[in-house]
Amino acid sequence: MASGSCSTALHTELGISVPETVHLQASDIEAETLHWARMMGLTANRRDAERLGRARFHLAAARFLPHVPAADVTLFSQWTTWFFFLDDEQDDGLAGHDQAWVRRTYGSLLAIVSTSRPPGPASPLQAALADLWQRTAPRMTPAWRTRFTTQMRHHRDAFLEQADNRVNGRVPSVEDYPRLRRRANGEHMFNLFEVAHRAEIPAPLARTSAWSELCAAANDITAWCNDIASYDRESASGDTTNYVTVFRHALGCDTRTAVEQVKQQIRRRLDDLRNARRLLGQETHRLHLDDQRHPIAQVADTLTDLPGTHFGWLLDSGRYTFPPPLNHDGTTGRAEDRPPPQPA
Numbered sequence: 001m002a003s004g005s006c007s008t009a010l011h012t013e014l015g016i017s018v019p020e021t022v023h024l025q026a027s028d029i030e031a032e033t034l035h036w037a038r039m040m041g042l043t044a045n046r047r048d049a050e051r052l053g054r055a056r057f058h059l060a061a062a063r064f065l066p067h068v069p070a071a072d073v074t075l076f077s078q079w080t081t082w083f084f085f086l087d088d089e090q091d092d093g094l095a096g097h098d099q100a101w102v103r104r105t106y107g108s109l110l111a112i113v114s115t116s117r118p119p120g121p122a123s124p125l126q127a128a129l130a131d132l133w134q135r136t137a138p139r140m141t142p143a144w145r146t147r148f149t150t151q152m153r154h155h156r157d158a159f160l161e162q163a164d165n166r167v168n169g170r171v172p173s174v175e176d177y178p179r180l181r182r183r184a185n186g187e188h189m190f191n192l193f194e195v196a197h198r199a200e201i202p203a204p205l206a207r208t209s210a211w212s213e214l215c216a217a218a219n220d221i222t223a224w225c226n227d228i229a230s231y232d233r234e235s236a237s238g239d240t241t242n243y244v245t246v247f248r249h250a251l252g253c254d255t256r257t258a259v260e261q262v263k264q265q266i267r268r269r270l271d272d273l274r275n276a277r278r279l280l281g282q283e284t285h286r287l288h289l290d291d292q293r294h295p296i297a298q299v300a301d302t303l304t305d306l307p308g309t310h311f312g313w314l315l316d317s318g319r320y321t322f323p324p325p326l327n328h329d330g331t332t333g334r335a336e337d338r339p340p341p342q343p344a
Helices: 005-014 026-039 046-055 057-064 070-092 099-115 124-139 142-168 177-184 187-197 209-237 243-251 255-286 290-304 306-316
Strands: none
Touching: 005 255, 026 046, 026 057, 026 070, 046 070, 057 070, 057 306, 070 124, 070 187, 099 124, 099 142, 124 187, 142 177, 142 187, 177 209, 177 243, 187 209, 187 290, 209 243, 209 255, 209 290, 209 306, 243 255, 255 290, 290 306
């Protein structure tokens, strides 16, 4: 468990409250998720099985959706597991540097969400997506499926951009980074809260800036908290898709200063998230959707609560570690953050 005083201080400092509520059937959700991953061939070797066990994605789902029927939470957990294996291809695998691999892989994945069938013999990633899509798409309207697929293409484009950055040693600018990170974090995955709640956001409301901003702010906050938690690992591997790295490069500053910059951006987006939730209620009324207010609110409230429930999972998961706490002199104990020696 990646917990401790430093991580607790971080979410408290940011003003993020971590709810204690976890789905009562979390252990069953875990068992079903791990069984499914084995059946799909995602954990064919011990290393992958151990990585998935440490990540504890079932607890992410159990925290995000504590009052949803267990079968729907399990489906969400399985989607998150699939995304974990795809995402780690760009962190640790071929997708990190090979644009041809990204195009080829995403060509097959996008074909699945168009036809529900893998094109030819299926890899574990393809087979898992086909299974998930066959259990998800029939529940949702064509408008939802189009939205999901469009944002899945954005994810592909982010992979391509990140691969190009790595090959050329390029660090994104402070201005460009939020767009890239939002897409790399999987915009399409946020639509799955509608599936879990069995409450699709009506198309007119999904087209409003209030809905877009609610999803974007929840995405940004969770992504940037991940960036702080994963900075040491990603910095060591040379990955430049990290907000802390972006600020260090742009400002020529130390890690502590860059982390403070990221914290400021998170606080700003927390305000944006709350404002977007309020505006969504107004838009629901303006569009004469008051008869659907309750299911809309279920999805919207899950997104609004995401900074806290996601942070709770960060503390549960073995996937992340947080920066060490500050010393009294403001340093972290990292060599790069120690003050220069004073002349005798």
